[in-house]
Amino acid sequence: MHCELCLTEHPHDVACGGEPWTQVYLSTGDAEAPPVDLTGQTLGSYRLVRRLGAGGMGTVYQGEQTRIGARVAVKVLHPHLGRDESLRARFYAEARTVNVVGHPNIVHIFDINEAPGGLHYFVMEYLEGVPMSHLPRPMAPGPLVTLLAQACDALDAAHRCGVVHRDLKPDNLFVVRHAGEPPTLRVLDFGVAKARRPHPGEDETAAGIVLGTPAYMAPEQSAGQPVDGRADIYALAVTAYYLSTGQLPFERGQMVELALGTGPVGAPPPHLLTPGIPPALSEVLLRALSRRCEDRYATALEFKEALLLAAAQPLADALASETPPPRSHTPVPSLAWLDTEGPATEPNALTPPLTWVARVRRRSGTGDVEVLCTELSRGGLFMCCADPFPRLFNRLEFTLLLAGELVECAGEVVRHVDAAQAQTWGMLSTGVGVQFINPSARLCELIRRVQPHRLTTPASTLMRAEVVL
Known part of the structure; x- marks a missing residue:
């Protein structure tokens, strides 16, 4: 299923497809023109095969390149809006914005044109998969954090370019699936994104336009105040809250209070609604949902690091106090997959390592602990967790899913990497x-x-291991 572009069929509805959104976008004072279905027509060298969805600005079609048959997605500005120069400019600005950022976790736009009859359109990559709004809820913390980390990478790239998305929600986060490959995430629909301008007051937003989806809008955005990347962090936190608990953090009546009030409006901690959520992850999400933008995470990468650490926290909590089996004082073995000659080269923040999710069995037999893992090799792997760490030489038993197959593993803790070492090595x-x-x-x-696969896939791809015990 392809949902670019995440356009709703009924953008004014309070509930659409089971998700509580209300998209508010355009008020021109004119009666809305009837929808136009262009299925079967050809725009330039692209034939429109079927209609995928429609929103306030345009309609998206599955297209086919007539000469080589390649599948694409074509977004066409509504004809009645194409007569408005400012709206045409905003429509084209979406394509320019996406290409300025140019990140593997953001949908790629590679053509933009005008067809006879005043039809304005741009052409995007065709994605196979589903939006996050179609994933089962509540989601397990490990897989959810894996996808959110990729969204943070995309947002960080956009924010570095001075671009604020302003309409993040589960419908605009698309999980791409290909047989035999791990799922990856694309951020979609930059149609209401806005670049920060070098001169005060220079803004393409036309009068009478309210942009965003209220349930996911930061308080300062709802109040019509200037926004920066922290508004996107808020929206991503609402998305994470919704997907991890199955409900939004604030009721509709609280949205006005959030935007206009000054007192605290607290959301219920997610781990009280879904017991499988680590309390540390609850704390991260609640901080990102702070009313004041100054109280949230300053950057998307800071939010990402907090998410990863929170998802890893249960391992430290469960294993730190356990006594390792008797062992002679043998030096810690040297592992080629961990040892480096001096500090490692600082990794590109936009290309995080491949990540797996493992379930580690407690020695007490009282359950399993989910933990993120990186650096998988024939020698071992690295488990992300917070201090205090499980002791050296402690034996761990866990399960991984590799190449679609569950495999039982046993390992031994041979190295601790504290915060100072992680910073030195660029981890x-x-x-x-x-x-x-x-x-x-x-x-x-x-x-x-x-x-x-690991050597040929872009490093920004995060591998997810579904572990069922």
Whole structure:
């Protein structure tokens, strides 16, 4: 299913497709023109095969390049809006904005044109998958944080270019799925994005236009005040809250109070609504939902790091106090996959490492702990967790999903990476290095199968491991 572009069929409805959105966008004072279906027509070298959805500014079609048959998505400005020069400028600004940012987690736009009859359109990559609004709720924290981290990378790239999205919501976060490949995320619909202007008062927003989706809008945005990247962080936190609990953090009546009031309006902590959510993750989301933008995370990357650490916290809480088995004082073994000659090169913040989710069994037998892992190799892996760490030489038993297959693993903690070391080596998280103990032939085979994919896939792809125990 392709949902670019995440346009709703009924943008004024309070509930559409089961999700409580209200999209407010355009008021020109004219009666709305009847919808125009262009299915079957050809715009330039693109034939419109089927209609995918429509929103306030335009309609999106699945298209086909007539010469080579390549599938594309074509977004066409509503004909009755194309007569307005300012609205045409805003429509084209979306394409320019996306291409200025140019990030692998943002949908790619590669053509823009005008067809006879005053039809304005641009052409995007065609994505196979579903928007996050179509994923089952509540989502498990591990997979959710994996996708949110990619959204943070895309937002950081946009914010560095001076672009604020201003309409983030589950419908505009698209999970791309291809057979045999891990899911990846694309941020869609920059139609209401706005670049920060070098001169005060210079703004393309026309009078009479209210942009955004109220349930996801930061208080300062709802109040019509200037916004920066922290408004996007707020919207992403609302999205995370909704997907992790199945409900929005604030009722409709609280939205006005958030925008205009000054007193605290607190959302219920997510872990009280969904017991599987780590309390640390609740704290991260509630901070990102702060009424005052100064109280939120300053950047999308700071928000991302907090999300990753919060998702990893249960490992430290569950394992830090456990006693390791008797062991002679053997030096910590050297692992090629962790050792470096001096500080590692600082990684590109926009290309995080591949990440897996593992379930680690407690030694007490009282349940499993979900933890994010990186640096998978035939020797072992790195488990992201917060200090206090499980002790050196502690044996861990856990399950991974590699190449679509569940595989049981045993490992031994052989290295601690504290905050200072993580900063020196350019790592995104503190944690522990785990060396495999007697890895099975099947585990080695699955790792060999994953490694070529890891070498040829853009590093911004985060691999998700569904672990079912």
